[in-house]
Amino acid sequence: MKPIKFVHFSDLHLDSPFTSIGPDYERINRRRQDLLDAFDRIINIVKGEKADLLLISGDLYEHFYVKKSTITHINKRFGEIDCTKVFIVPGNHDPYINNSYYKNFRWNSNVYILSEERAKVELEDMNLCIYGLGFEDFYKDASLSDELKDINSERVNMLLVHGTVDMNFTRKAYNLLSSEDLSKLNMDYIALGHFHNRIGNLGQKGVIYNPGSPEPLGFDEEGEHGVYIGTISKELLDLEYRKVNLKDYRSEVINIEDVENDEQVAKKIRLCLGEGTLDNTLVSIILKGYTNEQYRPDKSKIKQLIGEDVFYFEVEDRTIPSYNYEELKNEPGLKGLYVRKLLNMADRAKTEKEKYLLMKSLYYGIEAIEKGRIEGL
Numbered sequence: 001m002k003p004i005k006f007v008h009f010s011d012l013h014l015d016s017p018f019t020s021i022g023p024d025y026e027r028i029n030r031r032r033q034d035l036l037d038a039f040d041r042i043i044n045i046v047k048g049e050k051a052d053l054l055l056i057s058g059d060l061y062e063h064f065y066v067k068k069s070t071i072t073h074i075n076k077r078f079g080e081i082d083c084t085k086v087f088i089v090p091g092n093h094d095p096y097i098n099n100s101y102y103k104n105f106r107w108n109s110n111v112y113i114l115s116e117e118r119a120k121v122e123l124e125d126m127n128l129c130i131y132g133l134g135f136e137d138f139y140k141d142a143s144l145s146d147e148l149k150d151i152n153s154e155r156v157n158m159l160l161v162h163g164t165v166d167m168n169f170t171r172k173a174y175n176l177l178s179s180e181d182l183s184k185l186n187m188d189y190i191a192l193g194h195f196h197n198r199i200g201n202l203g204q205k206g207v208i209y210n211p212g213s214p215e216p217l218g219f220d221e222e223g224e225h226g227v228y229i230g231t232i233s234k235e236l237l238d239l240e241y242r243k244v245n246l247k248d249y250r251s252e253v254i255n256i257e258d259v260e261n262d263e264q265v266a267k268k269i270r271l272c273l274g275e276g277t278l279d280n281t282l283v284s285i286i287l288k289g290y291t292n293e294q295y296r297p298d299k300s301k302i303k304q305l306i307g308e309d310v311f312y313f314e315v316e317d318r319t320i321p322s323y324n325y326e327e328l329k330n331e332p333g334l335k336g337l338y339v340r341k342l343l344n345m346a347d348r349a350k351t352e353k354e355k356y357l358l359m360k361s362l363y364y365g366i367e368a369i370e371k372g373r374i375e376g377l
Helices: 025-049 068-079 179-183 262-273 299-306 333-347 352-371
Strands: 004-009 053-056 085-088 111-113 120-123 128-133 156-162 189-193 199-202 208-210 226-232 237-243 248-255 278-288 310-317
Touching (some): 025 310, 248 262, 262 278, 299 310, 333 352
Parallel strands (some): 278 310
Antiparallel strands (some): 004 226, 120 128
């Protein structure tokens, strides 16, 4: 039996609302098109590799936002790879519920939706059995299907899972599983989805792989994104990771203690970002440091100075206007007491953001004591 060629991706989130980038509908529509373009690039990879299987481990689309035209488009593309069998396990964003497209759309004959109604598909000609463990609602408690307890070890066995593995800290039930339990199933490959960043070589057998989202969706998803391309048999598992993302997210923290105006801030940001085009980059800048008492960053002006050649730009001001706090804490009376209390709380802060908020409160408190008013709020 010849080895099986497959492509594995997950968490594309087609027609995502992209609320994090604000109410710019033109930019949101461009990001939604990026997701469709990523899907098209994956289909072209499947064609180029002449893959036997396309494995999709959940969250292919956003249930509450996806348009029928999007579903029609992806089904048409599935039809273009009719020699490739497409297996989809529903995720928590596209669960297998009564009004879902998984239940109510006529998919191409090469598309298999894995659910409680059909948790296993056997392909005799490939000596292959494919199982699914996904979502029938937006939340799910982990449970291993009875279908998974009777595995034919003579066959190549693959499992598609959408869920949280080895990270049982969430209060919401997103199919909490352990790699140890999954390893006991003796699968030859476990196609994991749910995490948006790449994870591989999990479990005792090292056969659990999560490709991450093919196109990044937020600032916690920096770096390369793509798909796994694999060759599998009973004796072989060979994997290649291939980049498919077009856009990149980039976050930077910039200290502006030595600046005096917004132009100098914009120059520092430009130097930090470096040379080259940024029209495919979403940039988030955090400004930090103790600034001159006479200068407060104007975020709107800084955005304007950066210009339009960045696809998306946001700036957060976490600077703290400076006073001589060491001197002020030694003053008698209310002011000294207030400064000592706030500095002590800031020293014990558990996070940088908590410390920033306390120091900002300290500044405004001193301003109120000295001037009888707070400026710039």
